[in-house]
Amino acid sequence: QKEVEQNSGPLSVPEGAIASLNCTYSDRVSQSFFWYRQYSGKSPELIMSIYSNGDKEDGRFTAQLNKASQYVSLLIRDSQPSDSATYLCAVKAGNNDMRFGAGTRLTVKP
Amino acid sequence: KAGVTQTPRYLIKTRGQQVTLSCSPISGHRSVSWYQQTPGQGLQFLFEYFSETQRNKGNFPGRFSGRQFSNSRSEMNVSTLELGDSALYLCASSLEGGYNQPQHFGDGTRLSIL
Numbered sequence: 003q004k005e006v007e008q009n010s011g012p013l014s015v016p017e018g019a020i021a022s023l024n025c026t027y028s029d030r031v032s033q034s035f036f037w038y039r040q041y042s043g044k045s046p047e048l049i050m051s052i053y054s055n056g057d058k059e060d061g062r063f064t065a066q067l068n069k070a071s072q073y074v075s076l077l078i079r080d081s082q083p084s085d086s087a088t089y090l091c092a093v094k095a096g097n098n099d100m101r102f103g104a105g106t107r108l109t110v111k112p
Numbered sequence: 113k114a115g116v117t118q119t120p121r122y123l124i125k126t127r128g129q130q131v132t133l134s135c136s137p138i139s140g141h142r143s144v145s146w147y148q149q150t151p152g153q154g155l156q157f158l159f160e161y162f163s164e165t166q167r168n169k170g171n172f173p174g175r176f177s178g179r180q181f182s183n184s185r186s187e188m189n190v191s192t193l194e195l196g197d198s199a200l201y202l203c204a205s206s207l208e209g210g211y212n213q214p215q216h217f218g219d220g221t222r223l224s225i226l
Contacts, residue, residue, distance in 0.1 A: 033211040045202055045217040046155070053212055090155065094211050099168040100145065100204075102155040 005029060006093050008103035017112050021078040025091030025103055028072070035067055035074045036092040039085075040105065046090055050076060081110040114139065116205050116218035124224045130191040133221045137184050137205030143167075144186040145215060146178060149200040161186050162209050190223075198225045 008025045015021045023037075034053050038046035052058045052065040052074065064077040074093075078085055091103040117136040125131050137144050145168075146158040157170035161180035178188040184205075190197055200222050204215035 036214050038217075045219050048214050048216060051212075051214050092215075099157055099160055099170070100215060101157065102147075104154040 005095070005101045006091055006103040008089075008091050008106050010104070010106065012107040012109060014109045014111060015081050017081060017083060017110055019081050019110075021081045021085065021108055021110070023076040023078075023089050023091075023106050023108070025074045025076075025093075026072055027074070027091075027093045027101075029093065029095040029101075030072065032069075032072075032093045032095050034094040035065070036094075036100075037063075037065060037076045038090040038092060038102075040088045040090060042087075078108075081108075083110050083112050086110050116203055116216055118201075118203050118218035118221050120221060121219065122222050122224075124226060125193050126226050127193055127195060129193050130189065131193060131223060133188045133190075133201055133203075133223075135186045135188070135203030135205075135218060137186070137203075138216060141205035141207055141216075142184050143206045143209030143213075143215075144180060144184065145204045145206075145209075146186070146188050147202045147204065148172075149202055149220070150198075155202070158188070160209060167209065193225050195225050197223065199223060 037050040040046045050065040052067045062079045066075045088105040090105045143162045145160040160168040180186045200220045202220045204217045206213040206215045
């Protein structure tokens with residue numbers, strides 16, 4: 003079992019729709035969770051961090067964390083073509099090093 | 113505030129050679145982590161340095177090594193290069209690497225092995 007798993011995608015949504023990205027992790031002592039966006043040919047860019055159960059909203063982005071289910075998700079409301087990118091879920095495990103999922107490629111169609 | 117700076121941006125080497133990559137973290141950041149990114153394996157953790165000491169290490173062979181200097185700048189070295197080492201090498205920095213401190217990435221060094 004991989005340490006951090008994401009729905010493989012690719013995911014395609016129409017402009018204005020909600021994009022839902024999911025991530026599960028295996029290390030129960032994980033404490034912090036991050037979502038990064040990576041455009042093709044570019045480096046990952048931090049868009050959200052979440053540390054406690056529940057929802058965290060930042061503009062059009064909402065991160066959701068459920069530690070009991072070892073599940074974290076990212077919702078993108080009113081998706082725009084500029085949101086088209088690969089989204090990486092990252093988890094800081096018990097030994098404090100960061101593990102990344104393989105990423106989900108999102109395409110927002112105008 | 114300047115971001116994470118990696119040099120060089122592109123590098124072409126041949127099998128058997130060695131290479132050194134450089135990373136300057138965001139000012140004030142003391143933790144530096146290195147990652148290898150390939151299409152097949154995604155982002156894989158190499159190692160993390162803090163206060164000139166390697167604090168965490170991923171599952172890479174001993175050909176991959178690094179160090180950190182007193183000004184927090186870090187270098188990564190790969191010896192006896194193999195074709196499979198072709199990848200994007202990313203450096204990320206954070207304040208102290210604490211659990212609630214996100215990492216910020218540089219633009220990466222793209223290494224091609226011929």
